[in-house]
Amino acid sequence: MNTKDLNNEEIKKLFGATVRKLRTEKAFSQEVLAEKTGLHRTYISDVEQGERNLSLVNIFKFCNALEISPADFFKLMEEA
Amino acid sequence: MNTKDLNNEEIKKLFGATVRKLRTEKAFSQEVLAEKTGLHRTYISDVEQGERNLSLVNIFKFCNALEISPADFFKLMEEA
DNA sequence: CTGTGACTTTTAGTCCGTG
DNA sequence: ACACGGACTAAAAGTCACA
Numbered sequence: 001m002n003t004k005d006l007n008n009e010e011i012k013k014l015f016g017a018t019v020r021k022l023r024t025e026k027a028f029s030q031e032v033l034a035e036k037t038g039l040h041r042t043y044i045s046d047v048e049q050g051e052r053n054l055s056l057v058n059i060f061k062f063c064n065a066l067e068i069s070p071a072d073f074f075k076l077m078e079e080a
Numbered sequence: 081m082n083t084k085d086l087n088n089e090e091i092k093k094l095f096g097a098t099v100r101k102l103r104t105e106k107a108f109s110q111e112v113l114a115e116k117t118g119l120h121r122t123y124i125s126d127v128e129q130g131e132r133n134l135s136l137v138n139i140f141k142f143c144n145a146l147e148i149s150p151a152d153f154f155k156l157m158e159e160a
Numbered sequence: 161c162t163g164t165g166a167c168t169t170t171t172a173g174t175c176c177g178t179g
Numbered sequence: 180a181c182a183c184g185g186a187c188t189a190a191a192a193g194t195c196a197c198a
Contacts, residue, residue, distance in 0.1 A: 004144050008137045015136055029180060040174050045182060053135045055172070055191070056095055057088045064084050071158050074151035109161060120193055125163060135172080135191070 001078055013050030018077045020048045022066040036065035081158055093130030098157045100128045102146040116145035 006014065023033050030048070034041040038061060046052045047062075054062075063070045086094065103113050110128070114121040118141065126132045127142070134142075143150045 003140060003149055006140070011137050011140050031180075041181090042175080042183085043173055046173090049182080052172070053137050053191095055133045055135045056139065057091050057133050058173085059136065059139075060083060060086070060091050069083055069154070069158060071151055071154040074149070074154055078149060078151050111161070120195095121161095122163080122195080123193065129163075131164095133191070138192085 001080060003078055008053070009050070012053055014077055014080060015054075016048040016050040016052075018073065018080065019044075019062055019066070022068060022073075022076075023048075026066065033062075033065055037061040081160060083158055088133070089130070092133055094157055094160060095134075096128040096130040096132075098153065098160065099124075099142055099146070102148060102153075102156075103128075106146065113142075113145055117141040 003011075023030070028036070030044045031041050034044050037044070037058070039058065043052065047054055059073075060070060063073050066073070068076075083091075103110070108116070110124045111121050114124050117124070117138075119138065123132070127134055139153075140150060143153050146153070148156075
């Protein structure tokens with residue numbers, strides 16, 4: 001999959017789907033992930049729905065909480 | 081380098097430094113990169129200075145303009 | 161060609177709740 | 180445990196004149 005072909009909506013959706021994939025693999029609830037990231041629970045929901053264009057430092061918070069490096073996160077995302 | 085140890089300022093600075101590294105390697109001016117990303121010239125400058133916490137879709141614009149996948153971009157960033 | 165401060169508009173992100 | 184909404188505040192997006 002070539003990320004160059006993604007439009008803005010697709011980028012957000014794919015990011016959210018990757019978060020959800022990793023979160024459910026680790027059997028975290030959204031609330032637990034909210035706690036680990038320090039972000040609000042409704043925000044986690046929105047991100048997973050692909051409705052948020054989150055910022056760089058929050059991307060890192062998600063990666064840390066999901067115990068994956070940003071590079072590996074995006075690799076997974078690109079493999080989707 | 082473990083990205084878990086980076087604070088917010090360091091994340092932005094490291095991102096900016098990585099953009100600058102790739103841009104100068106390709107011998108692009110900030111103005112050329114601005115054109116390729118569709119973003120404003122001064123915004124590029126701010127990002128490279130680590131003064132912007134840019135969002136997911138703009139990260140992708142930078143990667144596309146710099147002809148690198150997001151996964152490879154962050155890999156480079158983590159190797160710094 | 162690039163850095164900076166100031167600025168307005170848009171959106172990120174929170175917090176209250178509902179089914 | 181999650182989706183969704185309304186209302187709100189903080190911060191990002193985006194532009195400009197000037198150094």
